[in-house]
Amino acid sequence: MAVILIRADASPIIGTGHVMRCLAVAEALRDQGHEALFAAVESTPAIDRRLSSDGFRHVSIAGPVGEAADLAATRSLLRREHGSAVMLDGYRFGEAYRAGLQAAGARVLAWDDLGDGTPLHADLVVNAAPQAAGLPYDAMAPGAVLLLGPGYAPLRREVRLAAQAQRLGIADRPVLLVTFGGSDPLGLTGPVLEALAKRRPDGCRIVAVVGGSNPRAAELAGLAGDGLAVEIDCPRMGALMAESGLAVSAGGGTMGELAALAVPTLLVVTADNQAMASNDAAEFGWSSAVDARGRPPAEAAGIIAERALALWTDAGQRQRMQDAAASLPLDGEGAVRIACALTGPAPKSGERRPASDGARLRVYRGYVS
8 A cells, every 4th residue: 555645735815726636636546545645734624624524634744835844844744654655736835845855755746737837846747727738848847747638637536426427408407506616715706696696597596615614604604595505515516516507616626527517617717827727628618717816806706797697598508518518538537547647657758748638538558548
């Protein structure tokens, strides 16, 4: 059994997406007989409860994030646990940190969403965006195994299981889902719900999923009323997505789950690292994108609600979006592929090559990618 260290943080400011996509891979690692250990400088009570309830060990280490004390604590934990690999997910780890972590001797998997040329010092790189293969990862991580494209979208088990069920048509999906991640740093959930509730179409059931790390969770729960439900830390996210005829979602890790369940989606860019993937997804036709960065919440909410309601009233367009999502090379096994690549034998140099660019699937070491 290999021990895989997962170094990722969560907070109301940075959100919980880094930890949650690592959680999907942790589930796959455990299914394969390995142990995943989460380490964080910053976390939230909701994330800690989630990891504990799912049976994963998690520890707090010294900070600040990305500084010398963090690196020393992470390397020490790797030695103490005899870790064979580490997954690094976050944007506050500078080049010195990354180089120091790789020098510890364990295999390093780096998650990346930007492709901005920053050296990653990694043995494996994951970016599930449709156009990720066009980014300069050969220069950012020379010789690394590149796990790129929708075939590597990490889906949690509950979502994978929901994706395997028979898909409902748009006419049988009465839910308009609203979710801005685990903490909603821009505070958009409340204003968007209020704007939507004022003009809720007949037969439309609005459901907001609010993460337990959202500091406004209790306040948002009070918005529930006729035709509008608010769920905190929803335990049935996969089933709820499968019932959704439209989703309004922050453009983070949730977008892969929505695509796998063929949910027409209005992606809201709330952070810089979401822009590229959200715009790429819109080009494939299963989603539309709106940029909320730099706008006051009330202004952004008005634009988002207007776009969402226009999509809801156009069932034909939503059906075309659903059909486009169903045609994506996304089978829900991305987390399994990542786990296999991380724990399997290191490929020879000739096998270090990008996987799918989103246009087609091909085989990487025996696994469709």
